[in-house]
Amino acid sequence: MGKRVRREESLSRDRIIAASIALLDSRGEDGLTFRALSERLATGAGAIYWHVENKGDLLTAACDAVVARTMAPCAAGASPEDTIRALALGLFDAIDAHPWVGSTLTRAAGQAPMLRIVECLGQQVRALGLSDEDQWTAASALLHYILGVAGQNAANTQFARAHDIDRSDFLGAMATVWSQLDPNEYPFTRSVASRMREHDDRADFLAGVDLILGGIASRRGR
Amino acid sequence: MGKRVRREESLSRDRIIAASIALLDSRGEDGLTFRALSERLATGAGAIYWHVENKGDLLTAACDAVVARTMAPCAAGASPEDTIRALALGLFDAIDAHPWVGSTLTRAAGQAPMLRIVECLGQQVRALGLSDEDQWTAASALLHYILGVAGQNAANTQFARAHDIDRSDFLGAMATVWSQLDPNEYPFTRSVASRMREHDDRADFLAGVDLILGGIASRRGR
DNA sequence: ATCATATTGGAACGTCGTTCCAAGTGTGTC
């Protein structure tokens, strides 16, 4: 059986995944097409299907490649809390750099990339010294919060790209709309609109993680 | 201008949205098609486009209709914490009943349905008595956590439907796979697998909300 | 050299969102 390379640049799952990531990064979520992929790999759609189940499989594999890279330095020497913060920030940055990872993650329930994240988070949560039941609650809350931010970030970037504007311009425009809302109907949204304009996504994200970590700590102290 | 009804069942945005919701509920996320919608409304695709911008607009409008219904009893007489819990649970239940709302919400950044949620949550957070800065942090954390759970729930249900199995069977199968993972590579995931099988989505969700509320409270107490 | 198997490239299929336009329907004017 031909397991060895047959010629210098034969088609392979890895080459297909690498090309998919390049396509997703450069053209956005809708840029990954079997036609575009065929062209870039100088082959036909049928050849790709020999190595890949379907588009969902391909997307999940591409997502997993990025997540695996991000989660690789899982166990640092710091405290569990700091490691969780580092893990979360690593994911945030990875999704910021590859927005399509955010939306793909949402649709990859229970699959490889999600497993990696659950395990890395879980190991640190476990080191926090909670009861078995609380371990699951804490890990699940962190996971879902991270996924929520990931999804929103992905949606923002995707929307901005689709309308051919800058991401920060889009958020600025949103802040303007919010600040012009009816103060009677939308008092809160209106009041945070100005903060919206100059806020730091990354810092806000970390503040949310700290809020959950604080909840965990106060629960342990009971 | 013909603002009045011209005949008993003329086409209208509301009738289109209602039909879309029915289609999404009965046939799932992929069931909403301009062709299926045309058939159900006994008209053509072009007629629908007269009342609706595009599919995204239609999806957002359908989502907003459900969210508006859910958020309507926004201000109860209970404590802010309890109201937040009730709000979150209401959303959870709505998304459980209409899984497509979960995925649509993810893609509706800064649009009507999201605005409703931000405002309702924000008003209660404000009543918690935090600094202006902490208000945004708290509301944003709650929002993203809810969206994260929503997205995952939607993905689970969608996956189960696509593979024509029951949702709980799917989760059970996932628990089985997890329990058979390599204990060296996936110690945490393996250890929570059994808990997974008999867990209560709703209770877990609420526990996560409580964790965030706990973090908020401990931060206020500083 | 020959054969079986693994792999390739591209044509073809059905479905989707969307656009376009000829026809139908109602309203206001004379």
Added chain:
DNA sequence: GACACACTTGGAACGACGTTCCAATATGAT
């Protein structure tokens, strides 16, 4: 009561997509 006019409708047509299919080619074993 007839005409002009804008609003609304239904369905044909378009281009792009994911996927399937298959004839052609390449590879490794004998």
